[in-house]
Amino acid sequence: MPQAPDDDVTAPAESPSGRRSDAARRTPPTGETVTAIESQLRAMRTDAEQHIAHARAEFDQANERIKQRTGRDLIVASLIGVAIGVVVIASLIFVKWLFAFFALGAMVLAVLEFSRALQVSGRRVDVVPQLTAGVLLLASGFLAGLWLHWVAVFVAVAFVIVWRLTAQLHANDGRARTEVLADVLVAAFVQLYVPFLTSMALVLLAQDGGEWWVLAFLVLAVVADTGAYVSGLTFGRGGRHPMAPRISPKKTWEGFAGACVAALAAGVLLAVFMLQVPWWTGLIFGAVVLATATVGDLGESMLKRDLGIKDMSSWLPGHGGVLDRLDSILPSATAALAMYYLLSPLGAS
Numbered sequence: 001m002p003q004a005p006d007d008d009v010t011a012p013a014e015s016p017s018g019r020r021s022d023a024a025r026r027t028p029p030t031g032e033t034v035t036a037i038e039s040q041l042r043a044m045r046t047d048a049e050q051h052i053a054h055a056r057a058e059f060d061q062a063n064e065r066i067k068q069r070t071g072r073d074l075i076v077a078s079l080i081g082v083a084i085g086v087v088v089i090a091s092l093i094f095v096k097w098l099f100a101f102f103a104l105g106a107m108v109l110a111v112l113e114f115s116r117a118l119q120v121s122g123r124r125v126d127v128v129p130q131l132t133a134g135v136l137l138l139a140s141g142f143l144a145g146l147w148l149h150w151v152a153v154f155v156a157v158a159f160v161i162v163w164r165l166t167a168q169l170h171a172n173d174g175r176a177r178t179e180v181l182a183d184v185l186v187a188a189f190v191q192l193y194v195p196f197l198t199s200m201a202l203v204l205l206a207q208d209g210g211e212w213w214v215l216a217f218l219v220l221a222v223v224a225d226t227g228a229y230v231s232g233l234t235f236g237r238g239g240r241h242p243m244a245p246r247i248s249p250k251k252t253w254e255g256f257a258g259a260c261v262a263a264l265a266a267g268v269l270l271a272v273f274m275l276q277v278p279w280w281t282g283l284i285f286g287a288v289v290l291a292t293a294t295v296g297d298l299g300e301s302m303l304k305r306d307l308g309i310k311d312m313s314s315w316l317p318g319h320g321g322v323l324d325r326l327d328s329i330l331p332s333a334t335a336a337l338a339m340y341y342l343l344s345p346l347g348a349s
Contacts, residue, residue: 096211134195141199197330217336220289231258248301263290293328300327
């Protein structure tokens with residue numbers, strides 16, 4: 001008899017072509033996959049661009065508020081400050097005589113912009129003799145001894161004065177005597193303010209280990225300025241307690257307090273780790289540089305107010321002019337030289 005079919009017999013296996021058909025139905029075409037990925041990437045990029053644009057807008061607003069309160073473009077000023085700092089530190093650490101060329105360039109630019117500002121105000125300033133005498137002072141400061149340098153100072157001042165008087169005699173334009181006297185005094189002042197004070201830094205540089213003292217007083221001046229900047233922004237909102245409202249309305253006692261703390265702390269650290277002198281001498285060094293830097297800053301602000309200008313020039317974006325950055329450094333160079341003679345012997349004890 002014919003055998004009955006078995007109920008447990010397994011159904012025939014699906015053909016390979018059938019499995020491929022099901023897989024093809026379950027997997028979208030390659031073009032659709034690529035399109036979906038591209039859509040996701042575009043969405044992610046759009047989202048990232050929106051976040052970046054929002055963050056940039058917030059940063060620009062904050063930077064604009066800071067600029068309105070301090071008169072500085074924070075980003076540009078920081079970048080330029082860092083670039084200058086790298087050059088100065090590298091020259092002092094590795095080949096200290098290279099700093100002399102940096103100082104020479106700064107002196108030339110400062111004399112040029114200061115002379116131009118004075119000429120615009122009606123003063124007659126002879127730029128060529130000012131620069132010639134300035135180069136003489138810087139060379140004598142670095143190459144000659146301190147006492148010979150004082151002779152060079154006298155010669156440089158006499159040179160610019162005689163030049164101005166001689167030029168006025170040849171001009172024969174009927175200029176009033178008071179105006180001529182003012183021009184002579186301005187000629188001497190330019191030479192003493194920029195080249196002479198710059199030369200003091202080179203006198204210090206020429207001393208044994210003087211490069212570290214130059215670096216130290218530069219660091220102190222920068223730290224004091226930064227401390228005043230941060231503290232003034234944080235605690236001196238709206239010029240709460242103006243320091244010298246007629247000279248520099250944006251400077252506050254809150255900012256000066258921040259500068260004082262920063263300068264004293266930096267002075268101690270520099271004394272111990274860089275200058276190898278007792279820690280308490282750092283307090284003296286920091287206080288002296290703070291005082292001279294503050295006086296120099298306010299003095300240059302007074303000059304600009306008398307000349308009717310906001311900045312000496314726009315050569316350093318975010319900072320103003322070269323002299324606007326040297327105002328606190330120039331008088332501090334002489335103070336640092338005095339501190340070197342007084343405090344450096346204590347390092348040997």
